[in-house]
Amino acid sequence: MKIMLITDAWAPQVNGVVVTLQQVSQQLLQLGHDVKIIHPGLFRTMPCPGYAEIRLAIGAGRQVAAAIRQFKPDALHIATEGPLGYAAWRYATRHRLNFTTAYHTRFPEYLHARLRLPTALSYCWLRRFHGAATRTLVPSPGVRSDLLRQSFDASKLVLWTRGVNTQLFHPHSETQTCTPAHDGESAVFLYAGRLAIEKNIEAFLKLDLPGKKWVVGDGPLREKLEKRYPEVYFAGAKTHAELAHFYRMASVFVFPSQTDTFGLVLLEAMACGCPVAALPAVSTQYVLGNSGAGHIDDDLRTACIKALKIPRSIPADYAKQFSWSQTSQGFLDNLAPIESSPATPATA
Incomplete structure (x- = not known):
């Protein structure tokens, strides 16, 4: 055809x-x-x-x-x-x-x-x-x-x-050279996506969380956010291969957007074994559902803390049901x- x-x-x-x-x-x-x-x-x-x-x-x-x-x-x-x-x-x-x-x-x-x-x-x-x-x-x-x-x-x-491409996004990595050095003990909360007003990213950045916050991506708000949140690591835009390493290094993937129609990053993070913390939205309710691969809560901090306890095998296994074929x-x-x-x- x-x-x-x-x-x-x-x-x-x-x-x-x-x-x-x-x-x-x-x-x-x-x-x-x-x-x-x-x-x-x-x-x-x-x-x-x-x-x-x-x-x-x-x-x-x-x-x-x-x-x-x-x-x-x-x-x-x-x-x-x-x-x-x-x-x-x-x-x-x-x-x-x-x-x-x-x-x-x-x-x-x-x-x-x-x-x-x-x-x-x-x-x-x-x-x-x-x-x-x-x-x-x-x-x-x-x-x-x-x-x-x-x-x-x-x-x-x-x-x-x-x-989701599970040949690229999967739980195991041969190298971690693209990620910043850290002590490996504290939790890492990761956001990946455009840095734009519709993504509601400050709902994540302003949280008091027991660990580090990483942001992967670029957009019109980046300069402003970097100045406002100097304690946050802003990695900039990354290739898909580099992004997969960030998902693997993160403890929780945080998804504050309530306007996305789907959220491919949710599947990518879960395919790498990273549990999700999200606000209620049609995208998160559909993608996560009752899978146990993440937590959805009106209180995003609560969702983050609960997601820390999820075994990484659960999101990794759940993501396998979504294929590009x-x-x-x-x-x-x-x-x-x-x-x-x-x-x-x-x-x-």
Whole structure:
């Protein structure tokens, strides 16, 4: 099958959307499918306002349309709602083509946190964008329920879970050279992810914990947080291989975000044997559930202390049930043939 993926999130960005699309595209290629990825690196770009490390394609509408016509895909998947995604959406709706979308990111909540933009306006746009798709893939039942409360079409929302690479993220390490020296006695509480307001990271950093706090990642808040919390070790952005070593060295992985739609880092940490402490959220409730691989509590400190007592074999074993092969098969099962739909196209 010829599959075209349109995404505004791609390397060198480091986030769950990029990892998911990279892993799924690799799996599809191994299965013999012909995959074409349209991403910002193929176009002239500008920095995203307030998030300079994210590049947005500029004036790519005609090029995206030409790419679709030239490739002639059997299925079209629009992964993101950015400039490239919108360009593909316009082309598909104008030509009455079937396509699928995915809901990866809570943009309404992010835009409200950053710019105070009313979430009602953002959800109005998202309903229109995803409403034109044959199906919209969502990462958890909780996210699906949230979208239903925002009047999304229930018949189009389908579950599409995530996986973890257990060849990379596993409990055993041959080297620990990428981690800072420590005495090996005190507990290490680790956060990994973007340093941005929507991640609620200060809920972790301000805690009084019996050990050290490490932070892996980069983002617009890094400089501010480093000054405000000088006792915290900020390691910066790391490769996936380096990140795996940090998970193995940590006593507890702390996940303060309440806006993530899934949280791939949860699976990565658990696959390395690191138990999780988290605040209640649809992502943590779905990923952790009643697994015993972590603790969820309204009091994040309580969750951290309880997670210290969890044997590392429990999260490591639990994470094995999440595979990228299952994720990729779920993606394939929900693709829609691109042939023209009899429905009236949306007005772009």
